[in-house]
Amino acid sequence: MLEPDARPAGATRSNEARGKPFRFNPLSEEFHQDPYPVYERLQREDPRSRMLGSWIFTSFADVVRVLSSRTYSSRLFEDVIWKNKPDFGIPEPDPIQYFIRKAIVFTENPDHARLRRLTNSGFTRGQIDAERSLIKAIVDAAIDRAARDGTADVVRAIAEPVPLRVMAGRLDLDVDVHPDFARWINDARQLLDPGLMTRSDYERAHASMSNLLRVMHEHVDGCPFHGGSNLIEKFASARWGDDRLDRNEIQLLSIMTFVAGTETTKALIGNGVHLLLTHPDQLALLRRDRSLLRQAVDEVMRYESPLQQTKRVAIADSKFDGITIRKGEQILLCLGAANRDPAQFADPQRFDISRRNSDTHLAFGYGMRNCLGGALAATIAEVVIERLLVDRTDVTLAGATPRWQTQSRILRSLEKLPIRFGAAA
Numbered sequence: 022m023l024e025p026d027a028r029p030a031g032a033t034r035s036n037e038a039r040g041k042p043f044r045f046n047p048l049s050e051e052f053h054q055d056p057y058p059v060y061e062r063l064q065r066e067d068p069r070s071r072m073l074g075s076w077i078f079t080s081f082a083d084v085v086r087v088l089s090s091r092t093y094s095s096r097l098f099e100d101v102i103w104k105n106k107p108d109f110g111i112p113e114p115d116p117i118q119y120f121i122r123k124a125i126v127f128t129e130n131p132d133h134a135r136l137r138r139l140t141n142s143g144f145t146r147g148q149i150d151a152e153r154s155l156i157k158a159i160v161d162a163a164i165d166r167a168a169r170d171g172t173a174d175v176v177r178a179i180a181e182p183v184p185l186r187v188m189a190g191r192l193d194l195d196v197d198v199h200p201d202f203a204r205w206i207n208d209a210r211q212l213l214d215p216g217l218m219t220r221s222d223y224e225r226a227h228a229s230m231s232n233l234l235r236v237m238h239e240h241v242d243g244c245p246f247h248g249g250s251n252l253i254e255k256f257a258s259a260r261w262g263d264d265r266l267d268r269n270e271i272q273l274l275s276i277m278t279f280v281a282g283t284e285t286t287k288a289l290i291g292n293g294v295h296l297l298l299t300h301p302d303q304l305a306l307l308r309r310d311r312s313l314l315r316q317a318v319d320e321v322m323r324y325e326s327p328l329q330q331t332k333r334v335a336i337a338d339s340k341f342d343g344i345t346i347r348k349g350e351q352i353l354l355c356l357g358a359a360n361r362d363p364a365q366f367a368d369p370q371r372f373d374i375s376r377r378n379s380d381t382h383l384a385f386g387y388g389m390r391n392c393l394g395g396a397l398a399a400t401i402a403e404v405v406i407e408r409l410l411v412d413r414t415d416v417t418l419a420g421a422t423p424r425w426q427t428q429s430r431i432l433r434s435l436e437k438l439p440i441r442f443g444a445a446a
C-alpha cells in the first residue's frame with residue numbers, strides 16, 4: 022500500500038543495458054490516468070525491472086510468489102513512516118506510533134498470525150451474507166436520496182457514504198455524532214500510503230488518529246462485551262485456546278476496518294458502476310442472469326483494481342529465478358498489471374463478466390496478508406450494482422468521461438461519476 026519514493030522519472034536498468042531506454046514515471050499524471058499501456062510494455066519487455074532503487078514486478082506469477090513468501094515483508098510501511106515522520110515534540114504516547122506498532126497491517130509473525138486467527142471469523146463470507154439486510158438497507162437509503170433530484174454523483178452520493186455507514190453499522194457506532202469522522206479516516210488512511218506524505222499530512226494524521234482512538238476507546242468501553250452480535254462483541258468473544266483480544270486490540274481493529282476499507286470500497290463501487298454503464302452488452306448480460314453478480318464484481322476488481330500497487334522489502338538475500346534480490350531491497354508489486362497479465366487471463370484488456378477465472382485476481386492481495394475485508398467489500402459492491410443497475414433500468418451516465426482521483430497515486434478511484442435517473446428502459 023505504499024507509493025514509490027518521490028523522485029524524478031527513471032529508466033529501467035535492464036532496458037538501458039539493452040540500449041532501449043523506456044521511461045516510466047509512476048508519479049506522472051499520464052501514467053496515473055491510464056497505467057495500462059505502461060504495464061503492458063513492462064510485462065512484455067521487462068517484467069522484473071529496476072527503477073528508482075526498487076524492483077518493479079508486473080507478472081501475475083511473480084506477484085503471487087512474492088506475496089506468498091515471508092522473505093518479503095511489509096515492515097517497509099513502518100520504516101517509511103518512521104523515516105519521514107516529523108518530530109512533533111509531543112510526549113508519549115504518540116498516536117501514530119501506537120497505531121503502527123500495533124495495527125494488524127504493520128505486525129509480523131507471530132503477532133500477525135495471532136491477530137488473523139482471532140479476527141477472521143468476523144469477515145467470512147457466511148458472516149457477511151448474514152449482514153446482507155443491513156447492507157441493503159444502507160444502499161437503498163443512499164439510492165433513494167440520490168434519485169430524488171433526478172441526477173446524482175455516484176461517488177459522493179453512494180460510493181462514499183455506503184461503506185462508511187456499513188462499517189459503522191457493523192460496530193453499532195453512530196458516526197453522525199462525529200461530523201468529521203470521514204475526514205479523520207481519510208487523514209489516517211494516508212499512513213497506509215505514506216510515500217508522498219508531507220509534514221502537514223502527518224500533522225493531520227496525528228490529530229485525526231488521536232480523535233479516532235478517543236472515539237473508539239469510548240465506544241468499545243461502552244459495549245457490554247458479551248452476548249451481543251455486533252463486530253466488537255464478536256471480536257471480544259473470539260478465542261484461540263486461552264488466547265483472546267484485549268480492549269486496546271479491539272479498538273485498533275475497529276479503526277483499521279474504516280481505514281483500510283472505506284476508500285478502497287468507494288473505489289470499487291465507482292469503478293463497477295462506471296464499467297457496467299460503459300459496457301451495455303455486459304450490463305444487459307447481468308440483467309438477464311443475475312447469478313453473474315459475484316463474477317461481475319470479481320471482473321471489476323480484476324479489470325480496474327482499486328489498489329493498483331503494494332510493496333514489500335526483502336528481509337534476506339534471495340534468488341528469484343535469474344536475479345538476486347538483496348536484503349533491504351524494495352519490490353513494487355503492480356497488482357493492476359498482474360490482473361491484466363495475458364499468461365493468467367485470456368484477452369486481458371477485455372471487460373468480460375462471464376470470464377471463468379476472474380476470481381483469481383490479486384486485487385485483494387494474496388496469501389497470508391490477503392485482504393481481511395474482501396468478502397465485505399465485494400458484497401457491498403454486489404448490493405449496490407444489483408439495486409442501482411439491475412433492479413432499476415432507468416440509470417444512464419450524465420456528463421463527460423470522468424477523471425481518476427489524484428489524491429493517492431495507488432488508488433484507482435473516480436473523482437466523480439454523474440448519472441441521471443428516469444431514462445426509458
Ligand code: HEM
Pocket residue numbers: 022088095125126127137277278279281282283285286289326327328331332383384385386387389390391392393394395397398399
Ligand atoms: C475493494 C475494497 C478493498 C480492496 C481493493 C482491498 C485491498 C487490499 C489489499 C490488496 C490488501 C493486501 C495488501 C498487501 O498485501 O500489501 C489488503 C489488506 C487488508 N485489508 Fe483490504 N481491501 C479492500 C477492502 C477492505 C475492507 C472493507 C476491509 C475491512 C473491513 C479491509 C481490511 C484490510 C486489512 C485489515 C488488511 C491487512 C491484512 C493483513 O495484513 O493481514 N480491506 N486489502
